Amino acid sequence: MAVRIDKWLCAARFFKTRTIAASEMQVGRVLLNGKRIKASKQINVGDEVCISKGPYEWTVEVLGLAEKRLSAEKAQELYEEHPDSVALREATSVALKEEYEEQKWAQRHGRPTKKERRDMQKFRGKD
Secondary structure, X not given: OOEEHHHHHHHOOOOOOHHHHHHHHHHOOEEEOOEEOOOOOXXXXXXXXXXXXXXXXXXXXXXXXXXXXXXXXXXXXXXXXXXXXHHHHHHHHHHXXXXXXXXXXXXXXXXXXXXXXXXXXXXXXXX
């Protein structure tokens, strides 16, 4: 038995709708066994699917097939993510969090807040 990849991606909850999954394949963000594909391509158990969403990338092996959207628990049984993919996503997540914290810190040390201005005035003796 084989299933269209756009249906499988929706059933496995990588994308919310088949339309979104199909458009991502058209752009080239979904690869099947290392090749660009169309939404109508049939997949089988054992195939390798690479999915890019924003800064994150999943590389999974197909363990089961489904055409309808499943619950989150059952959807995770349809695939197994490669350990390299998990490590790469975690490293990306950590890097993004650090970058966010740096940006937040840089914004924070721009113009002082009202409380900080009052504290500076107190320190300077202009109170």
